[in-house]
Amino acid sequence: MIEIRNLSKSFGSNLVWEDISFKIAEGETVAIIGRSGCGKSVLVKHLNALIYPDSGEVIIDDKNIFELEYVELRKMRQRFGVLFQGSALFDSLNTAENIAFPLHYFSDLTDKEISEKVEEALEMVNLAGTGDRSPAELSGGMRRRVALARATILQPDFLIYDEPTSGLDPQTSEEINQLIIYMAENLNITSIVVTHDIHSVLKIADNVVFLENKGLCWYGTVEEMRESDNKELMDFITASEYKI
Numbered sequence: 690m691i692e693i694r695n696l697s698k699s700f701g702s703n704l705v706w707e708d709i710s711f712k713i714a715e716g717e718t719v720a721i722i723g724r725s726g727c728g729k730s731v732l733v734k735h736l737n738a739l740i741y742p743d744s745g746e747v748i749i750d751d752k753n754i755f756e757l758e759y760v761e762l763r764k765m766r767q768r769f770g771v772l773f774q775g776s777a778l779f780d781s782l783n784t785a786e787n788i789a790f791p792l793h794y795f796s797d798l799t800d801k802e803i804s805e806k807v808e809e810a811l812e813m814v815n816l817a818g819t820g821d822r823s824p825a826e827l828s829g830g831m832r833r834r835v836a837l838a839r840a841t842i843l844q845p846d847f848l849i850y851d852e853p854t855s856g857l858d859p860q861t862s863e864e865i866n867q868l869i870i871y872m873a874e875n876l877n878i879t880s881i882v883v884t885h886d887i888h889s890v891l892k893i894a895d896n897v898v899f900l901e902n903k904g905l906c907w908y909g910t911v912e913e914m915r916e917s918d919n920k921e922l923m924d925f926i927t928a929s930e931y932k933i
């Protein structure tokens with residue numbers, strides 16, 4: 690469980706948002722939506738203390754992560770995986786080496802154990818047999834799946850997805866949505882998804898955080914979002930050109 694309590698953040702005189710509170714239960718998928726520049730990325734960077742707030746707390750396992758000492762902070766950060774926007778694969782490494790990268794850094798596994806884990810991960814994202822291909826030889830959807838295999842290889846408790854379906858066609862987006870659901874259900878990963886893709890939100894999310902007017906404008910389940918008459922939320926969804 691991650692509990693966000695009364696979080697506020699400014700950069701100089703630029704107030705990003707204030708007094709944000711909500712909870713993310715274990716195994717839940719929460720979507721964070723809102724217009725460009727409303728502070729979605731800044732918010733998720735608080736969840737693993739990459740950014741510190743002006744005030745407020747993020748509680749994980751009964752501890753305010755902003756008060757953790759260096760060693761504990763490192764351990765806490767290792768519980769997070771991140772799927773970066775645009776996949777962020779290393780072009781000089783092949784697919785298998787990309788996925789193996791975190792294991793070389795953060796585990797004591799032998800080379801043989803690492804290759805076995807990489808093969809399993811490739812199978813999980815339906816890319817068995819492509820380990821020796823370079824990222825340049827893969828489609829956008831395949832690169833996203835490799836990035837997902839890499840982000841989950843250390844079996845994180847929490848996975849942050851930064852616009853996982855951006856730039857993908859509807860069919861490939863759907864494959865990624867299905868994988869996000871698979872990861873949440875089968876690996877019991879708690880997922881935090883920053884997205885502009887309302888269709889994806891409806892497919893994958895349990896709960897939705899909508900940032901607007903420098904704060905948490907609306908929070909609820911996807912079912913509640915379908916029924917909501919919150920004007921700002923509806924305007925945002927309508928502008929996303931998706932009717933629900």
Ligand SMILES: Nc1ncnc2c1ncn2[C@@H]1O[C@H](COP(=O)(O)OP(=O)(O)OP(=O)(O)O)[C@@H](O)[C@H]1O
Nearest residue numbers: 700703705723724725726727728729730731732883
């Ligand atoms: N390191 C930083 N220093 C100063 N200002 C920052 C920093 N990071 C973000 N900001 C500011 O915080 C605000 C929110 O930015 P953020 O990137 O979180 O928005 P976003 O909702 O994720 O946008 P987008 O949907 O376009 O990715 C912006 O005004 C941005 O300029």
